[in-house]
Amino acid sequence: MIAESLYQELILEHYKHPQGRGLREPYDAEVHHVNPTCGDEVTMRVRLGDGGKVLDVSYDGQGCSISQAAASVLHELATGSTVGDSLAVVDEFTRLMQGRGQVEPDEDVLGDAVAFAGVAKYPARVKCALLAWMAFKDAVARSSA
Amino acid sequence: MTETLFDVERIRKDFPILSRELPGGRPLVYLDSGNSSQKPLQVVNAMRDHLEHHYSNVGRALHVLGSESTEAYEGARDKVAAFIGAPSRDEVVFTKNASEALNLVAYAFGNPLAEDERFRVRPGDEILISEMEHHSNIVPWQLVAQRTGATLRWFPVTDEGRLDLSGLTELVNERTKIVSIVHQSNVLGTVNPVAEVLARARQVGAVMMLDASQSVPHRPVDVAALGVDFVAFTGHKMVGPSGIGVLWGRREVLEAMPPFLGGGEMIEAVWMDHSTYAPIPHKFEAGTPPIVEAVGLGAAVDYLTSVGMDDIRRHEHELTEYGLAALAEVPGLRVLGPKTAEGRGGTLSFTLPEVHPHDVGQILDDAFGIAVRVGHHCARPLHLRFGIPASTRASMYLYNTTDEIDALVRGLHHVQKVFG
Numbered sequence: 001m002i003a004e005s006l007y008q009e010l011i012l013e014h015y016k017h018p019q020g021r022g023l024r025e026p027y028d029a030e031v032h033h034v035n036p037t038c039g040d041e042v043t044m045r046v047r048l049g050d051g052g053k054v055l056d057v058s059y060d061g062q063g064c065s066i067s068q069a070a071a072s073v074l075h076e077l078a079t080g081s082t083v084g085d086s087l088a089v090v091d092e093f094t095r096l097m098q099g100r101g102q103v104e105p106d107e108d109v110l111g112d113a114v115a116f117a118g119v120a121k122y123p124a125r126v127k128c129a130l131l132a133w134m135a136f137k138d139a140v141a142r143s144s145a
Numbered sequence: 146m147t148e149t150l151f152d153v154e155r156i157r158k159d160f161p162i163l164s165r166e167l168p169g170g171r172p173l174v175y176l177d178s179g180n181s182s183q184k185p186l187q188v189v190n191a192m193r194d195h196l197e198h199h200y201s202n203v204g205r206a207l208h209v210l211g212s213e214s215t216e217a218y219e220g221a222r223d224k225v226a227a228f229i230g231a232p233s234r235d236e237v238v239f240t241k242n243a244s245e246a247l248n249l250v251a252y253a254f255g256n257p258l259a260e261d262e263r264f265r266v267r268p269g270d271e272i273l274i275s276e277m278e279h280h281s282n283i284v285p286w287q288l289v290a291q292r293t294g295a296t297l298r299w300f301p302v303t304d305e306g307r308l309d310l311s312g313l314t315e316l317v318n319e320r321t322k323i324v325s326i327v328h329q330s331n332v333l334g335t336v337n338p339v340a341e342v343l344a345r346a347r348q349v350g351a352v353m354m355l356d357a358s359q360s361v362p363h364r365p366v367d368v369a370a371l372g373v374d375f376v377a378f379t380g381h382k383m384v385g386p387s388g389i390g391v392l393w394g395r396r397e398v399l400e401a402m403p404p405f406l407g408g409g410e411m412i413e414a415v416w417m418d419h420s421t422y423a424p425i426p427h428k429f430e431a432g433t434p435p436i437v438e439a440v441g442l443g444a445a446v447d448y449l450t451s452v453g454m455d456d457i458r459r460h461e462h463e464l465t466e467y468g469l470a471a472l473a474e475v476p477g478l479r480v481l482g483p484k485t486a487e488g489r490g491g492t493l494s495f496t497l498p499e500v501h502p503h504d505v506g507q508i509l510d511d512a513f514g515i516a517v518r519v520g521h522h523c524a525r526p527l528h529l530r531f532g533i534p535a536s537t538r539a540s541m542y543l544y545n546t547t548d549e550i551d552a553l554v555r556g557l558h559h560v561q562k563v564f565g
Contacts, residue, residue, distance in 0.1 A: 006507065007563055016564075038503055038520055039534040062534060064501035065564070128503070 005118035006125070007065070010073075015065040020075035024058040028143030033135040035127050040067040044135040048143050052083040057136065064128050066119055071132035073112050083140055089113065090133050097126045151460045156452065157544050159185035171514030174549045179331055179359060179492050179540030180518050181381045184445075188384060191444035192437050203436055204410055204427070218436050221443030222426070228446040229376070230367035231393055238392040238399070238426040239434055243358040244281040246377035246392035247325070249405045249429060250354055251285035254322060255293035258403035263322070263352055268294030271320045273351075275300040275308055275337075276530050277330045280523045282356045286325060295322065302530055306333040306482035313345050321351040328360040328376075332524045332538065333482030334465070334492035336360065339371055352398065358382055362542070363461055363490050365454040374398045380438065384542075385445030389438035392429070399425045406431040449543075457543045461491040464541045468493050468550045475557045481536055491541035494522070497557065500564045502537040508563060513556045515549075 023030075027045035034041040040063025047056040057078045059071050078086040092109045093116070101121035107114045119129045157163050160183045167173055175183060195217055201210035203218045219234075226234040240246045253259050255266035266272075272286045276299050290297040298316060301309040308326070317324060324346045329336045339355065346353045354375035360366055361376075362383035368376050375394045381387035394402075404411055404422055408431030413421040422428045449457065465486040472478055477498040483489040497505060506519035518538045521528045528534060539553055 006511070007504075012564065039525075064503035066504075122507070125503070125507070 006122060008115040008118065010112060010115040011065060011069040014069035014072040018068060018072040020056075020058060020079065021060065021072065022058060023060050024056060027056070027058065029139045031135050031139045031142065033131055033138070035063070035067070035131055038064070038128065040064060040128055040131055042067070042071055042132045042135050044071075044132065044139050046136065046139040046143050048083065048140075054078050054081050054083060054086055054140075059132065059135075061132070063131070064125075066116070066125055067128040067131045070113075070116065070129045073115075074132050074136055077111055077113060078136060083144065087137065087140065090137050093133055094130065096120060097129050151456050153460065153544065153546055157546075159187065159448075160544050161186065163544060167514045171512075174513065174515040174552050176539040176541060176545065176549060176553060177516045177518050178362075178382070178542035178545075179522075179538065181387065182362065182384050182542055183544065184386065184441075185384055185448050187448045188386070188441050188444045192386065192441040195437050195440045200437065202433055214436060217440050217443070218434065221439040221446075224443040224446045225391055228450065229361065229391075229393060230369050232369050233396055235425050236393055236396050236399065238394065238429045239439055240377075240390040240392050240429075241388060241435070242381075242390035243356060243377045243379040244285075244390075246375075246379075246390050247281050247354070247356060248285045249392055250323075250325075250375050250377075250394070250402075251289050252405050253402040254289045255295070256403050259401070261401035263350070263398075264402065266293040266295045266322055269320060270295040270322050271318070272297050273299065273316055273321050273324045273326075275326045276302045277306075277308065277333060277335065277524065277527050278325075278327055279331050279356060279358070280525070281358075282325055282327060283526065286323075296320075300326065302333075302527065305484070306330070306335050307488075308335070308337050308342075310338070310341060313342065317342070317345040317349055317351060319349050321346070321349055323352045323354060325354040325356070325375075328355045328357040328366070329363070329490050329492075330482065330524075330527075331359045331492065331540075332494045332522050332527055332536070334489040334494075335482055336364075336488050336490060339373065343372055359490065359492065362449075364458040368393050380442040380445065383442075383445055384448055385442040386438045388435045389442050391442075394425075396425065399429070404431070405429050408432045410434075452543060460543060461541055461545075462486055464545055464547065464550065465489065465491045465493070467547050468539070468541070468553075471550050471554045472557075475554060476561065478557070481531060491545075492538065493540070494536045494538040496533055496536050497560065500560060502535040504564070505537045505557070505560050508560045509553070509556045512559060513552060515553055515556050517553075 027047045030045045032043045042061035044059045049055040057075045096105045105114045105117050199213040201214040203215040222237050226237045253264045303309045353373040357376045357378045361378040379390040411431040479496050481494040502519035509515040520535050
């Protein structure tokens with residue numbers, strides 16, 4: 001059954017019990033990203049501190065398990081990290097997602113996000129996984145601007 | 146189930162794709178015919194035979210192949226005309242698809258070349274559609290409204306997924322230029338009460354069009370009996386190929402319309418500064434048409450006729466009754482549209498609590514080879530009406546079986562287990 005590689009336990013856990021969900025104050029930038037092909041959407045806020053520290057990543061949205069779990073995992077990885085480190089994870093995650101299943105993920109960089117490796121084999125679902133991560137990248141760029 | 150008169154196993158043998166195996170040894174359970182139907186050998190062979198033995202351009206070549214191709218192309222028009230009860234073959238216009246047929250008609254409204262009062266549109270005039278339309282029957286009318294200053298209005302949809310006609314006399318009024326609604330909803334399955342709406346449209350002198358993309362493939366449709374002015378449908382949903390659709394229009398109305406696309410074959414004579422146009426239907430068929438696709442559509446119509454549209458409707462009605470009952474057993478499942486099979490076709494759209502349709506569709510496909518459609522099915526406003534972003538849709542056709550519905554229900558139970 002192929003779907004088993006897609007719906008990893010960790011993804012389902014994050015979908016059922018999203019971490020850090022809900023929009024919080026204060027924040028430096030807010031962005032809203034949508035995936036027009038399937039209607040998934042996410043609103044994301046970032047709060048940055050001294051030394052490029054990511055103080056909070058808060059979000060709300062709706063969509064499939066992949067898109068919503070990806071937002072939850074992102075929250076866990078980015079909050080408390082630095083802008084530099086978190087964007088490095090975004091880059092590695094993007095590389096993995098766009099690798100059509102041919103890319104060997106760097107588990108040290110990705111942490112829990114490695115659970116999404118199976119998504120790369122489903123071109124139609126890659127955008128779901130990337131939605132929140134692209135929103136984060138956008139929000140960071142806006143708050144640093 | 147009683148399938149004694151309708152030999153679905155024999156029908157399935159005509160569709161080779163239904164017995165193919167998917168990767169991983171899964172059988173195919175095709176429940177996405179509302180999206181596009183599969184093709185029987187009879188259609189495939191007719192198209193192949195035409196390409197191998199008769200193909201040439203139509204209408205203009207004087208050689209043997211040209212006349213054989215023309216005969217086949219125009220023969221397909223005769224078949225389609227007979228299939229839908231068109232009073233005249235000239236009223237059948239071949240288009241690219243149903244969307245093009247709808248756009249062709251919309252283009253006439255507010256067009257300065259249209260001299261007929263029925264097509265004149267001024268600010269304050271109204272265009273009436275419904276909340277259950279496919280985007281193809283929404284966007285062309287939005288464009289007309291933007292172009293002319295007309296107001297776009299719509300029939301609401303009831304909680305049960307029926308057209309809400311309580312405001313009929315106000316919605317269809319002296320300012321209404323056209324009423325364009327779907328005959329059978331591609332999401333709800335609802336079959337709309339054409340006669341009631343048409344009677345009111347006639348009272349106020351409005352033109353009426355039906356998007357019949359989901360009705361012509363599934364039930365006997367007689368355009369003369371319906372009595373409307375225009376009917377649009379598409380070949381690929383009725384066991385024919387993609388790339389060909391049909392606009393049927395009453396002769397007198399089609400003749401009052403300006404051309405749509407300009408080009409070869411749609412003219413009578415051309416000078417450098419002006420042209421005169423061919424009579425209908427060719428006035429609306431500029432350029433080389435989808436010749437082989439028309440031949441395929443003709444074969445599709447022959448095939449459906451040989452099976453019998455009444456029998457197809459009965460078979461799908463039984464599947465719908467069976468499907469509605471079976472889906473009711475799935476905990477929390479909410480069916481969009483009528484809960485009984487009366488006045489509805491075999492389109493079963495639904496939501497599952499806490500599971501997004503994309504996840505439902507992915508697991509049904511990956512684990513069981515069940516092909517359904519997920520998303521808004523090109524009817525986003527209807528989904529907004531029901532307060533949901535998307536739904537899962539199983540849509541049935543003449544080749545589907547109760548076993549396949551059982552497989553769907555088993556699949557849904559598995560989905561709930563994964564997300565439980």
